[in-house]
Amino acid sequence: MPQSLKSIRELADDWLALDQNENTRKQITDLLAAGNVAELDRRLRTRIQFGTAGLRAKLEAGFSRMNELTVLQASQGLSVYVAGAVPDALKRGIVIGYDHRHESAEFARLTACAFLHKGFVVHFLDKLVHTPLVPFAVDRLHAACGVMVTASHNPASANGYKVYWSNGCQIVKPRDKGIAAAIDDNLEPWIWDKTLVDKSPLVNRPLTEIADQYYAQLAVLAGDTKINSMMRFMYTPMHGVGGPYAERAAALLGAVPDKNMFVVPEQAEPDPDFPTVEFPNPEEKGALKLAMASSDKIDISLVVANDPDADRFSAAVKGADGKWMQLTGNELGILFAYFLFSTMDTTKFELSKLAMLNSTASSQILRSFAETEGFYYEETLTGFKWLGNRAIELEAQGYNVVFAFEEAIGYMFPGIHDKDGIGAMMMFLKLLRWIEDTVSGTKMTRAQGIIIVLEQIYKKYGYFENKNSYYVALDPRVTDSVFNYIRTKSDGAAAAEPSGNNEYRYPSRVGTRQVTYWRDLTLGYDSSTPDHVPVLPVSKSSEMITFALDSAVRVTIRGSGTEPKLKVYIEAKSTVSREASRQIADEVWDDLEREWFRPGETGLLRP
Template structure:
């Protein structure tokens, strides 16, 4: 081991307080695995707008207790520099069911209370949306949730919310990162939680906090469409008795709250997958605990078939995402895409919303269908870069008394219903979707009927994402694409090209518009016949991530299956032609 690496290792070992983490590094040393040791000390987990996330392991490149304490000290210093009353307002901390999450959350609380912060710490595992809710609920300066969401078992992460309840955006990410680098060179403050509690610095969030979120869901105006009061004064959902659904928490933390808020809304025929109901950081029944992955919803679909349920629903392990498969006439279950769920919820909410609450949005890579639905309702629509940090911060900025926020989504199964939580929330989303199904059932209609109505009015939209390897040099692909004036893709003329890096949109007739979006290495080609190609070149690898959209008018008498097949043929031709051109 070279002297510089030896110095880094010794310095790290001297700072570690946890014997098991010290042993993990000592084992690598005893094995003489210098390559692995060097990888552990090759840098530091980068802090960005999503915080930090990585494999649990030793060194500054791993997720471990020392990294969490250093990150927290940096965050604390940044908060006090940005807000005079940050310590008094406090920080909300929650955590998911992964093996190390509770310990990491307690470490963060010990650092912040030692720095003089009031800390609100959940006494048990909590869905990520509840931490975002807690920041607003307590008027806190920030929030921290220890979670790796739907990543494999070896991972963990640390996500930060700003005082507005939304995820941080620039320049806060780089500001916090700089403070972390500084904190990592200094002695870290820390007090034991029992002492922090005695000093009234640490406030444990018990059942009453979870009940506060439940109460807000129950009374949320955007979830009361079509609701009625029973003789006892309780709200109920007409048609709820017609709805049955299977549910899985996917070994995460969503089950208790999901089942509770569904029952509160009158949905009593809910069948949870027992093998996946309780938190388990090993995720033993799924290879990859992400509802988007093939096979991840097999057990919940099997549960739905067992009960002949209408829906098979899933939250990801931290319950901020929502996925659903819907029973078809043949008894099989068809998963809906994130875009389909997004347009269904958007249409449902807009069809009932107040005139002053019609602000909806989605990301640049999501379907353009929501914008057309919004126009049909004379609603306000916005679009952002990918990520809920942008969807929520822009939604907050654009909200006004005459145009209040209603709904936003991204195609990766994230949905925000109303302004209870300024982040994606898979719990309120499942309630909203169940209520939509109940309303349709009262009209003897299904989700498939509603989708058909939407497609007949606005056209059938098919969206696909593909990563394409190219022969170009890494980092030079974007420049090459910008240097070429693309006039057609797959035989379809380019009507406009939006270059987010240049903040401009150029039309075929030479007209140029300025874009009001943060600079990003993204090109958006709008083609004839409602086609769209979005290209995000990689800055480090010879590949591009491409998002394709095909829009077709739905013909008279055409079924969903028939129009889908037509769209898929056109989509395949578009992808093949575009891939050949790169």
């Protein structure tokens, strides 16, 4: 019988027949005893969905949650799928890593258990690792796949299960569907033994070797650059696993702990409860407040930060006026791109084969940069699963992909096909040394130097200003209704579906601004292509619209795949100043909120 038609008692019995964890079994039996039908229904009625982001959910008992049973089921299905899809998969094996979150180590051991039972070699990274080390290890060990147990920057109550394919990239469609089907076919636990990883001859523990190779790759990026011996900076791993990795990376540039590199003491050690931050994400407003305060106490003017699994990077600098300026993801992205291009010997390769990428939600200044200088640029869908896989495809075509980024503080450098917050931190310190040597001089503050370089970039390639934020949508139906409202808000524009279905029509204007371009990657429509079919992949299961206004504003609206959010990215371009661009972006935000999003009326909540 389908799960949707079963009674609560039947669903609970199904759970209790499979679960072998005493804690999660008790959660369900306690809810039964209390007659809490609503909560049981929330936890048991639907299954946690496996997608291109793997799994991510709250840590609780139930088919819709992250727990030992759902992790074991996912691992069984994944092992079956990989064994059938990757040549020599069992011999090549799986890389498994985990971070410090609640249950991460146990989930990693159960993942190993399923793959060992299937006959796979298991490359078990047996200490806390940062996420980028798993795809790096998959690539270096030529493994069939990899799993990293982490929920990245999500709240303490969550955990997740991120899957990497044999090319060292996160999975993309349609592999997620194939894996999900294999999971559904293998729900009965084969074996439940978290100690199997300690006694199986199929297990090896290559962490030391892989870490050495990883830092050797970072050393290539560092080159012979050394930081100014007087530089001091404050680092925060945000209660995560990044500390020892960041220290070793900074040492490649000559940074010495407690002389150049200082660590926020309250956030230095891994803590799965994240006690000093509401959201353990350095991108969130206020997340770096403690790091800034710690810097103020000892007269430090630079903060660098990773998220808890250290695949994202952020930075803030203090100006001569004593005020802190946190750089946005797009500002960091274009600074990295400009720095890399400016320090290359472009006489040694064909410029048209140099490539940089970013996601469709990120700043278009990289496109303008590429068009002006003559190197290759491409945008992808949001997420490094798309950026990494596309980079591999371009490299196979002879391109030298030196950089990729997205505005959500994710940066990819050569040697790994995923975002890497540790590598980004090291490259940012290298960037600052370059600014000291070429721009700012000894009498300027670090903030002034960065502002000068940004102004050089904007003056040459255009003043791009972003206003990016989100609305909270606790019920997915709210997000669906908002997108449906946008598509059916007909005001005389052309139909937005190439099949000829006239039910959906895109708006012709927002406020006083004319819509000049429209792309709907949910329905599969692009107004700029001859057949109106998008170049980027279409997915009916995820909501995403991009449009332009008066050819000077670009807006992307999408539903988050991992959080209860409707995300909005607005970018305005001006030839005059950042202030002019910022004013345009603010006006468009206000128009969209009034005309389309209508918080309160629609159920969307302001953050």
